[in-house]
Amino acid sequence: MDHSGIVKSAKELGVGVAGLVLITFAAVRLGLQPGAVSLLYLIAVVFVSLRAGLVSSIAVSLVAVFLLQYYFVPLFSPPASKNPLAVVASLAFLVTAWVISAMVSRVRKMTEAQVTLRFEERLAERTRIARELHDTLLQSFQALMLHFQTASDMLPPGAAKEALEEALDHADQAILEGRNAIQNLRSSTSVANELAQAIASLGEELAGRDGNSRSAKLRVAVEGQPHALHPSLRDDVYRIAREALRNAFCHAQASGIEAEITYSERLLRLRIRDNGTGIAPGVLETGREGHWGLRGMRERAQQIGAQLEIWSQAGAGTEVDLSIPGSLAYAVSSSHGGFRIFRKRKKAPKDSGG
Amino acid sequence: MSTKPIRVLAVDDHSLLRDGIAKLLAAQPDMELVAEASNGREAIEQFRVHKPDVILMDLQMPEMNGVDAIIAICGEFPRARIIVLTTYSGDVQVLRALRAGARGYLLKNLLRKELLDTIRLVHAGQKRIPPDVASELAEHATDESLSQREIEVLRLISGGNANKEIAAQLSITEETVKGHVKNILSKLGANDRTHAVTIGLKRGIIDL
Numbered sequence: 001m002d003h004s005g006i007v008k009s010a011k012e013l014g015v016g017v018a019g020l021v022l023i024t025f026a027a028v029r030l031g032l033q034p035g036a037v038s039l040l041y042l043i044a045v046v047f048v049s050l051r052a053g054l055v056s057s058i059a060v061s062l063v064a065v066f067l068l069q070y071y072f073v074p075l076f077s078p079p080a081s082k083n084p085l086a087v088v089a090s091l092a093f094l095v096t097a098w099v100i101s102a103m104v105s106r107v108r109k110m111t112e113a114q115v116t117l118r119f120e121e122r123l124a125e126r127t128r129i130a131r132e133l134h135d136t137l138l139q140s141f142q143a144l145m146l147h148f149q150t151a152s153d154m155l156p157p158g159a160a161k162e163a164l165e166e167a168l169d170h171a172d173q174a175i176l177e178g179r180n181a182i183q184n185l186r187s188s189t190s191v192a193n194e195l196a197q198a199i200a201s202l203g204e205e206l207a208g209r210d211g212n213s214r215s216a217k218l219r220v221a222v223e224g225q226p227h228a229l230h231p232s233l234r235d236d237v238y239r240i241a242r243e244a245l246r247n248a249f250c251h252a253q254a255s256g257i258e259a260e261i262t263y264s265e266r267l268l269r270l271r272i273r274d275n276g277t278g279i280a281p282g283v284l285e286t287g288r289e290g291h292w293g294l295r296g297m298r299e300r301a302q303q304i305g306a307q308l309e310i311w312s313q314a315g316a317g318t319e320v321d322l323s324i325p326g327s328l329a330y331a332v333s334s335s336h337g338g339f340r341i342f343r344k345r346k347k348a349p350k351d352s353g354g
Numbered sequence: 355m356s357t358k359p360i361r362v363l364a365v366d367d368h369s370l371l372r373d374g375i376a377k378l379l380a381a382q383p384d385m386e387l388v389a390e391a392s393n394g395r396e397a398i399e400q401f402r403v404h405k406p407d408v409i410l411m412d413l414q415m416p417e418m419n420g421v422d423a424i425i426a427i428c429g430e431f432p433r434a435r436i437i438v439l440t441t442y443s444g445d446v447q448v449l450r451a452l453r454a455g456a457r458g459y460l461l462k463n464l465l466r467k468e469l470l471d472t473i474r475l476v477h478a479g480q481k482r483i484p485p486d487v488a489s490e491l492a493e494h495a496t497d498e499s500l501s502q503r504e505i506e507v508l509r510l511i512s513g514g515n516a517n518k519e520i521a522a523q524l525s526i527t528e529e530t531v532k533g534h535v536k537n538i539l540s541k542l543g544a545n546d547r548t549h550a551v552t553i554g555l556k557r558g559i560i561d562l
Binding site for chain 1: 370
């Protein structure tokens with residue numbers, strides 16, 4: 001056991017024993033029955049064995065047995081250590097505690113497995129959709145373009161031909177966007193944990209979209225220790241960021257765009273602001289949201305329990321502010337649950353395999 | 355221009371696309387579509403029968419893919435002139451096709467504007483690679499390429515598998531997988547696994 005392991009065990013042990021002493025103290029003051037006290041001990045021991053390592057759980061259980069025997073079961077007139085009944089009672093106590101903790105941890109593991117399974121199903125589904133879209137829709141459109149071209153070639157020069165050619169050029173663009181969207185759908189299914197990285201590459205893609213040099217520059221800033229996002233809302237956060245960036249790049253005519261990600265225990269906050277034309281107040285408030293995709297962003301935010309604020313003023317740019325409570329936003333490490341004092345926040349795994 | 359039309363074989367698993375090519379070629383006096391095939395195996399058979407001047411070859415097809423068909427055809431007929439038609443422009447995929455013996459490379463979104471010229475150029479003995487594809491090739495020309503195993507690992511990563519699952523599927527230890535992942539990240543210049551998958555898809559190292 002390394003140094004930090006010892007410190008951790010000592011901490012767990014300390015907290016566990018302190019809990020037991022507290023219960024004992026309260027029990028003595030309130031004059032609780034031994035039965036009630038053993039129940040409280042039982043709960044405490046179960047808690048400890050669920051959260052803490054093996055060594056500290058055993059130690060705390062033994063302390064509980066000791067306290068139980070010497071403070072609350074002097075009913076057995078011979079000394080507890082020589083009283084078979086007391087020994088049996090202690091053993092029963094220990095076994096019950098361990099059985100309960102084993103059951104609880106089993107149930108918890110099953111729930112975790114279910115969440116993982118649901119996520120994997122979503123992932124498989126997305127992959128399937130991407131492949132399907134690629135194989136059917138995209139390929140068919142590409143083929144149809146050839147048919148249209150043939151028809152256009154048959155037309156004599158004139159307004160009709162020009163109109164058709166122009167429409168075809170737009171269609172080319174649309175298909176290209178569709179192709180990129182499909183590719184993104186596919187790559188966002190993978191272990192997309194680095195939000196900053198995802199946003200930066202989104203920015204690159206959006207900036208390179210029309211291949212012009214006057215495209216805005218995106219700066220990505222990260223504050224705090226990056227955490228892995230919870231799989232169930234990772235894609236939604238990504239989509240909201242994407243829409244906000246798309247607005248900034250494509251509609252706002254901005255020259256500078258900033259994305260700021262703040263990781264704190266309490267909150268995950270993502271702010272994207274630009275210095276562009278801004279969204280007209282009417283569009284921002286009323287339903288006429290058209291191509292800004294504001295409604296979609298709001299709906300997504302609501303679905304995942306996030307707060308979304310959009311500030312904008314004509315000529316003064318736009319700021320999109322997404323904040324998600326930390327309890328929802330972050331992936332919880334798998335070995336420990338939500339019992340705060342024992343929980344050690346794991347660092348966002350960069351390369352630990354999802 | 356010679357009076358004999360250029361004889362073309364179109365290979366693609368989408369009949370609508372083959373139809374489109376047929377219509378486009380039918381309007382050209384100097385071209386003739388002599389046969390169609392919907393996968394690599396059929397392509398080889400049709401090639402043997404018709405000996406076309408130019409083959410238009412899709413890459414992702416069922417049964418036998420485009421690259422394997424190109425290798426087979428060029429092995430038998432080194433002078434075959436093959437133009438690859440594909441949706442994606444990843445440099446690794448391009449390189450694979452060119453190494454196999456393709457003479458031209460055309461993205462499907464450019465078909466309607468550039469197909470005819472490309473057919474004529476390649477038929478005349480030239481190689482034809484679009485500028486943006488060429489620049490992508492140049493950009494990665496000196497990169498170290500991924501080993502077969504690393505490509506396999508990358509494909510499994512893209513399926514959302516964790517290291518443990520990858521190890522189980524490939525019957526290797528998790529430590530070995532970690533080593534592969536490390537190499538993949540460094541060879542691709544990726545910051546993390548997702549980034550590696552994105553690069554892999556973009557460069558055609560793994561398929562969609």
